[in-house]
Amino acid sequence: MTRPADDKILTALERRHGPALRRYVQHLTRDGDLAEDVVQETMVRAWQRPAVLERDDDGARAWLFTVARNLVVDDARSARKRREVDGETTTEAAVADRSDAVLDSILVADALATLSADHRVVVVDAYWLGHTVPEIARRHAIPEGTVKSRLHYGLRALRLALQERGVTR
Known part of the structure; x- marks a missing residue:
């Protein structure tokens, strides 16, 4: 269970590092929705680990960016990603009806x-x-x-x- 002070620290952490983290993840994924999901999951993981919230600003930032990068890599390697194809790709790759x-x-x-x-x-x-x-x-x-x-x-x-x-x- 987190303390109200942890919530305030997390809010401040998101305010300071959230925009840069979103840009970083957007650059990695080229997908706005996925980038937002990754940033949210990163913040949830930070919230679940109070020790992260107690780090200095540079240490917390490094931890957030590392977790976000690992989440992007995990998503790219996931079985779901290998089987799912977005609608645009399907349309472009469709075989002509013979x-x-x-x-x-x-x-x-x-x-x-x-x-x-x-x-x-x-x-x-x-x-x-x-x-x-x-x-x-x-x-x-x-x-x-x-x-x-x-x-x-x-x-x-x-x-x-x-x-x-x-x-x-």
Whole structure:
């Protein structure tokens, strides 16, 4: 149990060293709320130890700054700190939602399945594999004009199949 004199000494200690202690902790943490919590906890610990209140001004100041620094270090090392992330960090580090891309690929694959095998092969070769018309012609042993024709009609059929599935352009 503390004496009323201890409360007065603690109040005077906070008045003399509190602002500098807050600036110091704010500099260490870069977090105003955490800095205020650390300063309050430091003062509580000083209040719990009457011997600190009886020290000379320089000794009390050194003790307060040491305790505050140790509290900041303990907080940084805590398991809570390693698991918790503030909202701003979460927002910045959020991974883009890929569900639209997955649904689009399912729609396109479904629409491709409706094409004839001849049309599907040249469309996939040209647009997914990146082959040119002469390369497709050589790969499938068909004339270049046939490749162009199949691409034209295949893309037209693909567009219609996608429109039937609700994809519009």
